[in-house]
Amino acid sequence: MSAFSLKMDIAENRFFNGETSTLFSRQQAQQARRFHQKMTGYKPTPLVPLNELAALFGVKKILVKDESQRFGLNAFKMLGGSYAIARLLCEKYHSDINELSFEKLKSSIKEKMTFATTTDGNHGRGVAWAAQQLGQNAVIYMPKGSAQERVDAILRLGAECIVTDMNYDDTVRFTMQTALKNGWEVVQDTAWEGYTKIPTWIMQGYATLADEAVEQIASMGISRPTHVLLQGGVGAMAGGVLGYLTDVYGAKNLHSIIVEPALADCLYRSGVKGQIVNVGGDMATIMAGLACGEPNPLGWEVLRNCATQFVSCQDAVAALGMRVLGNPFGCDSRIISGESGAVGVGLLAAVHFNPQREVLMHQLKLDSNSVVLVISTEGDTDVKHYREVVWEGKHPAVQ
Template sequence: MSVFSLKMDIADNQNFTAETSPLFSREEAQKARAFHKKLQGYQPTPLCSLDAFAHLIGVKKVLVKDESKRFGLNAFKMLGGAYAIARLLCEKYQININDFSFDAVKARMTEKMTFATTTDGNHGRGVAWAAQQLGQNAVVYMPKGSAQERVDHILRLGAECIVTDMNYDDTVRMTMKQAQERGWQVVQDTAWEGYTKIPTWIMQGYATLADEAVEQINALKVGQPTHVLLQAGVGAMAAGVLGYLVDIYGARNLHSVVVEPELADCVYRSGVKGELVSVGGDMATIMAGLACGEPNPLGWPLLRNCTTQFISCQDSVAALGMRVLGNPLGEDPRIISGESGAVGVGLLAAVHCHPLREQLMSKLGLNADSIVLAISTEGDTDVKHYREVVWEGKHGVSAQ
């Protein structure tokens, strides 16, 4: 591969304590997975071993969890939305979550409910799917600049979808106001004062993918992962998954890296400062699912305590990852990964091609014994843009 330099700001976590959280643990993840297992069409998503790529970059293993295969929805997000809605309805109708089924709850619902949420695409699709299963209504708001294809995915699930003229965080506030005025139930994966129960359930639902991944890693008999790469928007997925992994392996035994786009790097900035920092403006990154400027305060303590490093990177890192995964080396499996899904593998490729490769490998603790887990959180949820990146070279790199 050529030599080129992409912008990757790497910050060591000076506030690392290794303190875990009972909210985001193996026990809670396994409760969520027990629920998901009962849903029609449930299957663990593939854990792909990119052995040729690992050999190229000089590590023992690169393992990628391919969430494009999740329930035919092309992303992981429904894991959180469906679980939270189920927990909410179980509480409302006094049903044990172990006895939950969409049909049973649907039969007991005496009033029509409307679930409201803000999304960059994938979360809203999951909420719309769950509402459809229950025969209920969903209203989904999206920030300005949202791709029409992502809107269409939500509309096809029977939800109302409205694109605002605001950024993600302002759209969340508007959604909350509309819901309060109209009696809707907000299902959002970030938290604020007085709204913590549902986002906690959402984050616990995301950890199903981590429970699957650990089971799959054990089956491979390759040893436990030394590294995990987790992308962050508000940090809900990153905290939910990392909480499970550090409960299993111990925070000091896992080099965890949280990666964000430089135009929406609120978790990175929070990590540098050691306290919550918000980012404003348009946040016009191609990583639409990560274009969030305000960290989830529920996930932040876990990320502050257990993340090894925070990284802020340019969009070309994600675009590189999309091309690497879509055009694999040797016998490696092909993974169709969207902009937000591919940034972890893009980071590995960008480090390998960097003129300061050896220094960056050392800083990230990567060597011939490293086993790296990455999560491809979505497939080509915006096919037009996927083709522009992978076929046409949008957000390409220039060799030095």
């Protein structure tokens, strides 16, 4: 196979201290998972071993958590939105989350509510789905350039969907102002001063997938992963999942790598500086779910304390991951992974094909004993673009 070089900037986390968070612990994740288990259609998403790809890449195991099979929604995001809405309703009606299901919550709602959020697609779809399940309203705002297919998926769930002429972070601010004026409840997966409770619940809800993965890893007879690759974005998923994993395995026992698009690498830049750094502009990356320029301070605290490395990479890395997963090596299973979902495997592939492979493997502490956990956070949520990448070769690895 060809050798080629894709842009990957790797930064060591000089501010790592290994301090875990009580907010994003095993206990909190298991409470969220118990709630999700009561939902109709719940089942753990597959943890897929790619043994032949692992042998090719020179590691012991590659384990991919395939979130395309989550509640038929093609992405993991509903885990956070549904749990946060449930916690919000429990607080409003003085109920115990441990004793309630969505069905019981639906019967307890005494007045129609409207949930609002900003999304690049998957989070808004999850909020719209949860609102529909509860018989409530949802208003979803999306930044400019959002794919029509993602808009249509939200509309099919009965929500109102509005595409703005602003980038993601400015749309978040607009959503907050509009919701405040109209008396709507904001269910946003990023936090700011005075708005931390709901983002905390969302992040705790995301950890359901990590609790499943830990259980699945143990069932394979594997004591623990040595590495985990997590997508950046605002850092909500990465923070929630890493918080849980470090509580289970210990931060010093897990080499955690946070991966972002170079066009929206706010966590990478924050990791280099040791404090939050915002990124502005259009952030026109193909990784729509990661096109966020302002870190979630709750997630950032976990990542600053416990992440091993931060990586900023070009879009072709994600496109490579989509093709590798969609065209499996040897007898490995096929995984349909979207732009944001595939960047972890894309990074592993980009390292393998790089002329400086050995140097990069050493830098990432990857070797024949490495067990790598990767989260494929979404499937082909934009089918048109998925086919342009996988069929037509858009964003090629080799020019």
